[in-house]
Amino acid sequence: ARDDTFIRSPTLKIIIFHVESLKTNGEATWPKDVGVIALEIYFPSQYVDQAELEQFDGVSTGKYTVGLGQARMGFCSDREDINSLCLTVVQRLMERNGLSYDQVGRLEVGTETIIDKSKSVKTVVMQLFEESGNTDVEGIDTTNACYGGTAALFNAVNWVESSSWDGRYALAVAGDIAVYATGSARPTGGAGAIAMLVGPNAPLAFDRGLRGTHMQHAYDFYKPDMASEYPVVDGKLSIECYLSALDRCYSVYRNKIHAQWQREGVDKRFSLEDFGYMVFHSPYCKLVQKSLARLVLSDFLSHPRSNTETGPFSGLEAFREVKPEETYFNRDVEKAFMKASTEMFDQKTKASLLVSNQNGNMYTPSVYGCLASVIAQHTPQHLAGQRIGLFSYGSGFAATLYSLRVSQDATPGSGLDKLCASLCDLKARLDSRRKVSPAMFAENMQLREDTHHLAPYVPQGAVEELFPGTWHLTRVDEKHRREYSRRSLNDDLPLEAGLVNSTTATEHIPSPVKKMPRLPASTAGPEAVTVSNGDH
Numbered sequence: 001a002r003d004d005t006f007i008r009s010p011t012l013k014i015i016i017f018h019v020e021s022l023k024t025n026g027e028a029t030w031p032k033d034v035g036v037i038a039l040e041i042y043f044p045s046q047y048v049d050q051a052e053l054e055q056f057d058g059v060s061t062g063k064y065t066v067g068l069g070q071a072r073m074g075f076c077s078d079r080e081d082i083n084s085l086c087l088t089v090v091q092r093l094m095e096r097n098g099l100s101y102d103q104v105g106r107l108e109v110g111t112e113t114i115i116d117k118s119k120s121v122k123t124v125v126m127q128l129f130e131e132s133g134n135t136d137v138e139g140i141d142t143t144n145a146c147y148g149g150t151a152a153l154f155n156a157v158n159w160v161e162s163s164s165w166d167g168r169y170a171l172a173v174a175g176d177i178a179v180y181a182t183g184s185a186r187p188t189g190g191a192g193a194i195a196m197l198v199g200p201n202a203p204l205a206f207d208r209g210l211r212g213t214h215m216q217h218a219y220d221f222y223k224p225d226m227a228s229e230y231p232v233v234d235g236k237l238s239i240e241c242y243l244s245a246l247d248r249c250y251s252v253y254r255n256k257i258h259a260q261w262q263r264e265g266v267d268k269r270f271s272l273e274d275f276g277y278m279v280f281h282s283p284y285c286k287l288v289q290k291s292l293a294r295l296v297l298s299d300f301l302s303h304p305r306s307n308t309e310t311g312p313f314s315g316l317e318a319f320r321e322v323k324p325e326e327t328y329f330n331r332d333v334e335k336a337f338m339k340a341s342t343e344m345f346d347q348k349t350k351a352s353l354l355v356s357n358q359n360g361n362m363y364t365p366s367v368y369g370c371l372a373s374v375i376a377q378h379t380p381q382h383l384a385g386q387r388i389g390l391f392s393y394g395s396g397f398a399a400t401l402y403s404l405r406v407s408q409d410a411t412p413g414s415g416l417d418k419l420c421a422s423l424c425d426l427k428a429r430l431d432s433r434r435k436v437s438p439a440m441f442a443e444n445m446q447l448r449e450d451t452h453h454l455a456p457y458v459p460q461g462a463v464e465e466l467f468p469g470t471w472h473l474t475r476v477d478e479k480h481r482r483e484y485s486r487r488s489l490n491d492d493l494p495l496e497a498g499l500v501n502s503t504t505a506t507e508h509i510p511s512p513v514k515k516m517p518r519l520p521a522s523t524a525g526p527e528a529v530t531v532s533n534g535d536h
Contacts, residue, residue: 035198040093042088042192047073053438069357070360086121087128093197106168107137107173109121139159146283147364154400169199173194174365174368175192178363179448188283192362207402210260213252213399220241239287253403297333373426384406385405390403459475
């Protein structure tokens with residue numbers, strides 16, 4: 001039996017359906033196709049060109065653009081911090097999808113950009129919920145390097161599939177500002193935020209039971225200095241940790257899908273061919289290309305009778321007996337398998353690197369920027385029915401390889417059609433940013449370094465250079481309390497205004513368990529709505 005409970009709020013009544021606890025066969029009842037319904041991405045309005053940065057830094061031509069595979073790097077002025085990034089991306093997602101804040105029952109933020117050792121970013125974002133009167137929102141911040149966003153997403157999915165679910169949506173937010181001290185690591189920075197709406201009947205549904213996770217202790221990348229934004233990085237160890245975690249997660253995933261197929265009576269071996277697309281956490285694009293080659297090596301070694309005369313493993317017989325743990329820096333293995341995987345990289349992974357190549361490493365949102373890039377560059381018809389593999393990695397270290405199944409329904413107005421439409425302008429948005437000289441970029445980095453955690457402080461960055469609708473820091477008082485305002489959406493930037501006014505983008509998404517009254521899509525924000533990060 002199903003019990004309907006009415007919950008009152010200042011703005012509307014929500015019908016909550018209690019999830020039935022048991023089926024007749026004793027198994028838990030699961031909401032169907034839980035996953036990502038909508039996805040919003042935010043990145044700063046300015047970037048530095050990596051080729052120009054090579055010249056400015058006095059390094060060899062191609063060191064950043066070819067060696068790392070990076071073209072541009074987005075960065076924040078002192079007007080933006082982790083709170084403002086998350087305020088911006090959450091409000092954009094809510095507005096563009098015509099959602100009421102009453103429809104959200106869980107919100108969790110994954111970030112490693114820590115500006116307060118006690119107060120969470122999530123509590124700052126809750127100020128967006130105040131007008132709705134909705135304070136019944138579970139979730140808090142989750143931190144472990146670049147893995148926090150994935151943990152937040154998993155927690156959102158687990159909540160919807162649990163007895164705690166009250167019928168509302170969950171929001172998983174990932175955001176970071178990736179900055180490094182002057183030196184070889186600086187061009188691997190970036191900044192941005194992702195917000196994902198999670199619920200049942202999603203166009204990107206989680207493959208239930210198919211997650212391969214590896215957790216281990218290592219000091220490959222960490223931030224022990226609370227007075228600095230900069231990490232301590234052991235570059236070689238970090239690459240070894242990343243690749244070893246990839247090997248182990250892929251092996252666990254493969255074993256789990258084999259077991260699942262065996263239960264279903266499916267007699268086949270799993271390989272990369274079973275993924276329509278494969279996306280990775282991207283510290284820099286070249287590592288992603290090497291990572292796909294790494295999975296081809298894993299497929300090769302797991303198939304003892306692989307054909308080395310013809311096909312994808314042609315000419316690889318000499319590597320039959322190699323041990324994966326001895327090949328992380330083996331140039332012969334790397335070269336051979338990158339060559340063998342070239343066609344597969346072009347088909348399954350290359351498109352995912354749009355945001356990474358143009359904006360840099362966003363840390364926790366990185367792998368989801370890669371997911372957004374795939375969706376942005378393909379039609380619903382092309383994506384329908386595909387399985388997308390995702391590898392998420394966070395230093396220290398924590399990693400998971402899992403998969404999403406794309407809905408078969410690509411008809412106009414379907415959830416998949418709306419998701420694709422909301423991201424189809426991604427490249428245009430990247431191209432609309434303002435290029436800043438390397439000298440000005442260096443000045444910005446120095447300003448951030450000099451004023452990090454300074455109080456009281458009034459930011460110097462120009463508000464008019466931010467995208468319309470962007471939340472920004474207005475001041476930090478003597479008690480380190482931060483106040484924010486939102487730049488108006490009515491400013492004369494046609495591209496961003498179009499994002500909000502688009503009839504496709506603002507199509508209302510009903511509540512998961514009950515269609516709610518359609519709310520008019522917001523087309524303008526207050527000129528100077530001000531919020532603070534509280535008194536704590």
